[in-house]
Amino acid sequence: MPTSAVCSSVGVAMSRVIHVFRTPARFVAGTVGEPGERTFYLQAIEEAKVVSVMLEKEQVSVLAERLAALLDEVARRFGADVPAETGDADTDTEPLRTPVEQEFRVGTMGLGWDAEAKAIVVELLAVTEEEVDESVVLDDTEEGPDAVRVFLSPEQARAFTSRAERVVSAGRKPCPLCAEPLEPEGHICPRQNGYRRSDAS
Secondary structure (H helix, E strand, O other): OOEEEEEOOEOOOOEOOEEEEOOOOEEEEEEEOOOOOOEEEEEEEEOOEEEEEEEOHHHHHHHHHHHHHHHHHHHHHHOOOOOOOOOHHHOOOOOOOOOOOEEEEEEEEEEEEEOOOOEEEEEEEEOOOOEOOHHHOOOOOOEOOOEEEEEEOHHHHHHHHHHHHHHHHOOOOEOOOOOOEOOOOOEEEHHHOOEEEOOOO
16 A cells, blocks of 8 residues: 655554544544644544544644645546545534543654545554654554554545644734744744734734
């Protein structure tokens, strides 16, 4: 199965646990906390099974970008029926299911296309202290970091990217002068010679 590395990390040889979601009812990015102090999660749900993993905002952004690119490639190379975009009515806007219990922090992420299932495969590997062997990504080897593997229809994958982009952009407003995020108490704007600019300014 072709894979596309999304983010590099490190791994360790150990008996691993792979949480597999073949027909997820939900796979979304979401946050816990107030703007400026948000913690980002990816959450997969299939029937009674719920797994949440923590990651950085930048990882959510990169995953959405690479997933969108893979959808375009799958449509071009394999002729898969891929929606061009997701309408507002099709975008999951519900919050994460609570309580949000972190399974692990994400290190490496992998993407692939399962031609037989006609599904995008997203794999999230736990961050570890040693280098990850690329052969464990999207593979069932017994050694390596714990992982979450989610099979998404092209429609689900496109809906994920749409929500993820909104989640990433829903944080602190940028300063109109320097584009740095505005803290609730304001920030030292380099474009105003150190003047403290607030969100209300």
